Amino acid sequence: MPSAIKAGLLYFVIVFAAGFVFGTLRVIVLLPLIASIAAVAFELPVMLVISWLACRRLAAQYSVPARIPHRLAMGAVAFGLLMLAEFGLSVFAFNRSGAEYFAFFLTTSGLLGLAGQIAFGLFPLLQLRQKGN
Numbered sequence: 001m002p003s004a005i006k007a008g009l010l011y012f013v014i015v016f017a018a019g020f021v022f023g024t025l026r027v028i029v030l031l032p033l034i035a036s037i038a039a040v041a042f043e044l045p046v047m048l049v050i051s052w053l054a055c056r057r058l059a060a061q062y063s064v065p066a067r068i069p070h071r072l073a074m075g076a077v078a079f080g081l082l083m084l085a086e087f088g089l090s091v092f093a094f095n096r097s098g099a100e101y102f103a104f105f106l107t108t109s110g111l112l113g114l115a116g117q118i119a120f121g122l123f124p125l126l127q128l129r130q131k132g133n
Helices: 002-030 036-061 068-093 098-104 108-129
Strands: none
Touching (some): 002 068, 036 108, 068 108
C-alpha cells in the first residue's frame, strides 16, 4: 500500500498545482468576460485531462497494483488532500467561513467543480478497466 499512498500524494500535488494555475487564470481572465458556470465548464475538461494523464503516469511510475484497494487508497489520499487544501485556501487565503466554503457546493458552479473533484478521486480506480493498466 505504500506505493499507492506515495502516488496519491504526488497525484494531489500535480493536480493541485495545475488547478491553482488554471483557477487563477479562470478568475482573472474568464470571470470578467463570462459567467461563473461557463468559466468552470471551460476549465473542467482541461483539469480532467491533466488529472487522467497524471494518474496514469503516477500509477505506473510507482507500480500501484491493479487491485481495487490500492487504487482506492491512491484516489482517497489525493481526494482527501485536495479537499483539505481547498478548504484551507478558502478559509485562510480568501477569508471565507467554513459555511461559505460548503455552501458553494450548492451552486451550479460548485456542483460542477465537485463532480470534477470526485472524478479526479475515482480516476485511479476507473483506470483499472483500461487495457495495459
